[in-house]
Amino acid sequence: MDFEVWPEAIELGRLFAEQGYELALVGGPVRDLLLHRKSHDLDFCSSARPEQFEPILRRWGHDGFWDMGRKFGTLGAMRRRADGTEVKVEVTTYRSDTYDPDSRKPEVNYGDTLEGDLSRRDFTVNAMALRVPDLEFVDPFGGASDLAKGVLRTPVDPSQSFDDDPLRMMRAVRFVAQLGFSIAPDAAEAISSMRDRIEIVSAERVRDELTKMLLSDRPRAGLEALVESGLADIVFPEIPALQLQIDEHHRHKDVFEHTMIVLERAITLxxxxxxxxxxxxxxxxxxxxxxxxxxxxxxxxxxxxxxxxxxxxxxxxxxxxxxxxxxxxxxxxxxxxxxxxxxxxxxxxxxxxxxxxxxxxxxxxxxxxxxxxxxxxxxxxxxxxxxxxxxxxxxxxxxxxxxxxxxxxxxDFDAIRPDVDGNEIMELLGLEPGPMIGRAYKHMLEYRLDNGPVDHDVAVAELKRWYAEIEA
Known part of the structure; x- marks a missing residue:
């Protein structure tokens, strides 16, 4: 296949190969290459363990290095090109993610082969790889075909895939919004039947998927998929609740449909x-x-x-x-x-x-x-x-x-204040700090909003008039 690949990816592949390690560009960047879309960050997987490839990555990424994902087998690095643009990469050891039934966090187990790593990914369109530096395209699960069809299908049985990582169910509806794809029938059925499993995932990870979905080009499609799958009943129950049963005479709108229209209209604004x-x-x-x-x-x-x-x-x-x-x-x-x-x-x-x-x-x-x-x-x-x-x-x-x-x-609307401040109120009325000062301040703010800016003498007269009235 004809790829125009980042020279930094080729260079990094050579550095790994010199040490006897495999390196492959994987996931989103490969998918985006086929879609002719730009990827800002490059994800790789490797046969090397983090302690083995850390020196290579530090040497390559002379403008930055991070290891927050070390416990997941991931290290990252960055370098700047001559034109000032940044190239960020993350390298992860071949692995598998699984959840303990009672844990909110995935357990990480290292794998041995690229194909094995790809089999553990969420969808076939993200289970393609490009070995570097020799640019061998690896697509064991037909991801390129599914990409052309616009279908989200899991590399393995969807029930197994979603059981291994329940967040993949949220990722499915997010990709509906981001890519405009549809969810394969067997995957959609598995999501509906396994939706309760999403409860094991932390609120933060669910929030991040919702955020990416809402910031996409097609958030309405994502929300509709979220509701249709039943996931919304668990993670965002207020949304499906908008599907009120319309009365027989249709005297009010379908609130869910109205909400989707409002969302689309707001985006255009x-x-x-x-x-x-x-x-x-x-x-x-x-x-x-x-x-x-x-x-x-x-x-x-x-x-x-x-x-x-x-x-x-x-x-x-x-x-x-x-x-x-x-x-x-x-x-x-x-x-x-x-x-x-x-x-x-x-x-x-x-x-x-x-x-x-x-x-x-x-x-x-x-x-x-x-x-x-x-x-x-x-x-x-x-x-x-x-x-x-x-x-x-x-x-x-x-x-x-x-x-x-x-x-x-x-x-200046942003700086609207009463024409007399708290200290002046105390002085003019002869009062000590207390609730009455707050009441007076609030009244003078209301007066300012009603009348706009007025002369200081006018504001003082109004304060004294108000105080005399409430003291009477």
Missing amino acids: ETGPDGPVPAPDLTLRLAAVMHDIGKPKTRRFEPGGKVSFHHHDAVGAKMTRKRLKALRFDHHLVEDVSELVNLHLRFHGYVDEPWTDSAVRRYVKDAGHLYERLNRLTRADATTQNKRKAMVFSQAMDEMEARVRELKKKE
Whole structure:
């Protein structure tokens, strides 16, 4: 086969061969070669043990070396080309991964042959290798054929493969999203029947697969595969719960289908690298997925056959925080996504009656650093098929954003504070530190939001007026 291979891979292969060791490029880089896609990092496997190939790797990678994966038989190195680009490699001894039924971490056993190593990989499209330096293509399980067909098939019986490493079930749905492939029927059946096995995998590893899936080009396809397989019932149960049984008169939308549309619309609203929401944006995408998860818990059938979901925003925000924490997402991301879910209905009142300047200030102040994402989530959530309603909504959002731009020319929204601070409040009112100072500060912040910046004398007069009123 015709390959254009990295010269660094050939050089590294020669260094291993000189010491009598086998080296082969494996997995994603080989798959990407066939797909004519660029790989930034190169993965190899070798007959050598880490202590044997460490000197070779240190010599080759004169710009960097790491050994965090040593207990798994993996060492890494990096060098910079003359043009400044970095080439990172990781070399792993031929191995097999197996899980103890009661352990969350895989046990590592070394193997003896390249073919044996490939047989233990997740899918045939990742079980191809290219021996270096002689460039012999090794494909014992028909990975190239499956790649051409766009099928995810396991090298061995899928039940054995998923039992050895249950995370492979999550990887399957992730590759549906990343590569646009379908899961082979026998593998799909095995995932459905073995889905409970995913509970043995740590939340962090599941989170990483979900993150890669959501940041891919086709996250909707991945989420649909996650739900269809039954894995979502265990790792993300709030998502399949959106598949509410639609009432016989179809008076409300399928919330899962609506959510998938909102996700796709939100992705189109992400920006280039210099824009306010650079693509791909995990915070926005998670918020799109989670924004309506409070609906199943808040659904009520009202008189006249109407369906309501009162307070699903607040309920959904609490559910979002709980789920993302359980998946060990970063604290700041958990709070940001939860707040977007909490605020996602906030703008809708503007459509019915344009806000005062004070209401616009409050919206921007409450959204804070999430303002640009919130507007994009709000736009994506407006999925009505009624063209007139859609146009009215879009125009209202355009108008509100224009007003924000004009207001920002006059005042710094990010630094909105009362016109008198806590120390001045104590001095003016003759008070000691305590709850009353907090109440006064809050009132003056509300006054600032309602009226915009005012003269200092005006702010002092308002503070004294308010205090006299509550003391009366």
